[in-house]
Amino acid sequence: MKVILDAGHGGFDFGATNKDRKEKNDNLALTLAVGERLEQAGIPVEYTRTQDIYQSPYEKADIANASDADYFISIHRNAADEPGTGSGVETLVFDETSDLMALAEAINQNLEQVGYENLGVFPRPDLVVLNKIKMPSLLIEAGFIDNDKDNEIFERNFNEIASAIADAIIQSNPMAMATVHAPKPVLYRVNVGVFRNEAYAYDLWRELIIKGYPAFIYRKDGYHFVQVGAYHDLKDATNMENRLRQAGYSTYITT
Numbered sequence: 001m002k003v004i005l006d007a008g009h010g011g012f013d014f015g016a017t018n019k020d021r022k023e024k025n026d027n028l029a030l031t032l033a034v035g036e037r038l039e040q041a042g043i044p045v046e047y048t049r050t051q052d053i054y055q056s057p058y059e060k061a062d063i064a065n066a067s068d069a070d071y072f073i074s075i076h077r078n079a080a081d082e083p084g085t086g087s088g089v090e091t092l093v094f095d096e097t098s099d100l101m102a103l104a105e106a107i108n109q110n111l112e113q114v115g116y117e118n119l120g121v122f123p124r125p126d127l128v129v130l131n132k133i134k135m136p137s138l139l140i141e142a143g144f145i146d147n148d149k150d151n152e153i154f155e156r157n158f159n160e161i162a163s164a165i166a167d168a169i170i171q172s173n174p175m176a177m178a179t180v181h182a183p184k185p186v187l188y189r190v191n192v193g194v195f196r197n198e199a200y201a202y203d204l205w206r207e208l209i210i211k212g213y214p215a216f217i218y219r220k221d222g223y224h225f226v227q228v229g230a231y232h233d234l235k236d237a238t239n240m241e242n243r244l245r246q247a248g249y250s251t252y253i254t255t
């Protein structure tokens with residue numbers, strides 16, 4: 001098992017800021033602390049950066065793709081559209097079918113123990129570090145940098161936060177995921193559109209997200225499937241399909 005860690009942003013890309021506080025610095029400090037704990041547990045770690053240097057998201061993706069790591073974890077801090085109005089931790093994955101869903105949830109739960117509100121796991125198929133990286137990847141938003149209360153938790157519980165993330169990674173087992181072919185649970189998803197053209201898929205995805213639907217893009221065989229939700233229970237998928245049909249979308253349910 002090997003992990004590549006990415007401290008989000010860097011150099012002239014500060015990320016989010018709050019007075020003198022820059023996201024790139026919080027990200028790097030936390031990333032190095034998580035890496036230290038993983039290495040102590042015997043897990044080899046690579047980093048996209050260990051210094052304050054600029055990398056575009058595409059460069060970060062190239063570094064990850066050139067490594068032989070089992071997965072990629074990017075560490076960030078969040079910011080709200082209206083500064084100070086957001087609080088808590090969220091973890092982002094490419095979509096709900098990600099191999100790292102369980103790890104994403106474990107990280108959030110561990111961070112909840114440390115004092116952050118658990119905002120959940122969200123699909124973000126538009127993020128370069130999630131969609132251009134070959135290995136399973138996730139992105140942690142470790143509290144809001146524009147919220148003084150979240151910064152207080154970040155400072156006061158810094159070591160616990162680093163351990164919370166590292167412990168979830170140590171306890172996950174990607175080698176087992178890759179080699180043991182456990183039957184995957186069936187998930188029902190509501191398909192709203194299929195496109196060859198990625199831009200059209202993004203237009204529909206964005207429209208659905210703005211309307212509050214848990215939409216994501218699933219890629220297969222050169223097609224982009226715009227889908228909503230992933231449900232264990234067919235009834236839940238049917239309810240979502242009814243909502244979408246009433247809103248004028250033509251849909252079908254798929255697994």
Ligand SMILES: [Zn+2]
Nearest residue numbers: 008015076077
């Ligand atoms: Zn960021």
